[in-house]
Amino acid sequence: MNDLLTQINQVNIPSFTLCRQNNALQKELLECFLHVVDGGIFVLYENVKALEDKIASFCQSHYGIGVASGSDALDLSLLACDIGSGDEVITTPFTFFATAASISRVGAKPVFVDIDPETWNIDANLIEEKITQKTKAIIPVHLFGCPAEMDLITQVAKSNKLRVIEDAAQAIGAKYHGQRVGSFGDTGCFSFFPTKNLGAFGDGGMVVTKNPQIADQIKLLRIHGAKRKYCHDILGYNSRLDELQAAILNLKFKYTELWTQRRREIALLYNSLFQEHIKTGRLSVKLPQEPDYAYHVYHQYTIQTSERHQLQDYLRSLGIASTVYYPIPLHLQKVYSSLGYSQGDFPVSEIACNEVLSLPMFPELTDEEVAIVVDKIADFFAR
Structure with missing residues (x-):
């Protein structure tokens, strides 16, 4: 019975898909x-x-x-x-x-x-x-x-x-x-x-x-x-x-700027919904930044949390996809071992590789899907 309830409550939100656009x-x-x-x-x-x-x-x-x-x-x-x-x-x-x-x-x-x-x-x-x-x-x-x-x-x-x-x-x-x-x-x-x-x-x-x-x-x-x-x-x-x-x-x-605007709308919605939960203390994640000088096109909407691995597993169990860009910094890749870099040489990059998580982001993503993703992330941190 529990397995059946899980299937009924399962959502299916891809990290990215071209099927809707195509x-x-x-x-x-x-x-x-x-x-x-x-x-x-x-x-x-x-x-x-x-x-x-x-x-x-x-x-x-x-x-x-x-x-x-x-x-x-x-x-x-x-x-x-x-x-x-x-x-x-x-x-x-x-x-x-x-x-x-x-x-x-x-x-x-x-x-x-x-x-x-x-x-x-x-x-x-x-x-x-x-x-x-x-x-x-x-x-x-x-x-x-x-x-x-x-x-x-x-x-x-x-x-x-x-x-x-x-x-x-x-x-x-x-x-x-x-x-x-x-x-x-x-x-x-x-x-x-x-x-x-x-x-x-x-x-x-x-x-x-x-x-x-x-x-x-x-x-x-x-x-x-x-x-x-x-x-x-x-x-x-x-x-x-x-x-x-x-x-x-x-x-x-000819659709590029329209799609870019939609990506920016999705990012703003993510930000707004996340901020509501952050204000109530339900979760603590770092949101992507758009500096004053920037017009961000949100190829990815990426958050940062020290509980990245557990959060990704939790979202996956609910049918919500996410992606890690990038799990190993370049200075620690095997192919570059001859350059002589070591763990700790670039600490900010190393922390990012361990903590960033890219959430679903593509122009055809719906507002409802964004809300579901945010709510499930809030549920994870409220557990």
Whole structure:
């Protein structure tokens, strides 16, 4: 009988799903697919060019270069900025692995700086002390859709003649003091992985830049280093955004700001409902912060609690999904053991890895579902 009652009371709230969005766009998506198929050209054609122009303009930049993934956007940006063997690049240990891996793949060394405990972005005040004669660039990450402190980062970079490559994979549309992320550095790197705020039906990425030389170099690098067919000037990559993905992204792009606004509404609702419980003393969790300078696009709505593991298990038992981004900081990953970092070197990042939990967040999430999630979290802390 108890098992039956549990099943009856079970909810089913995913952490993320594309099914609701795809159902709503089904007719447009099918038309989009058939248009590309009928055209018969599937790589670097009109849909890619249209998307490159749209994203560049949207990001207040001059050039957009479609590539095969957000990881490739980082790799090609580093190469186009002439960063390689023997160089050092400063970044955060609290991010997806691709950020640091791109540095390693071009032969450079990632140098980590701890994060700001309020935004979970790289602590811009700690960057300068890590700069050496080998430092060539900074890669700030606009984590979870919240812009990093770009004024200070660009000031430090300028005074030390460093490149800035923005990892904006999770932050398309985010703004710092009213200016779009991706437009501050030498390049801005975006991912169109399906779970992103603007997602394809597979991998895809984009580099934006205001520098024509960097744009030309990335265009060269993405097609095997060839300016003309079968004539290769440099050793490049095969990193082309295909027409079908670009067509889908062009379709979805017109909804991007509407979806962003809905994400922000959901975040505000989460905040409001959580605050009601916090005031009554029913729970104690740290809510995501939106600094005065920021326009947060809430790729994730992430809370922090020392009871993360127990809370996630409890929510899972009720049919409420949640996700941990990221359980192991990069400086403690096995692949980077040769860098010589130890537990305790970046305490704020390590605490975040042990305590953050991302709650359901996608534009089609309903207000009722948000209320259920908050109520169940409050029940957990009131137990």
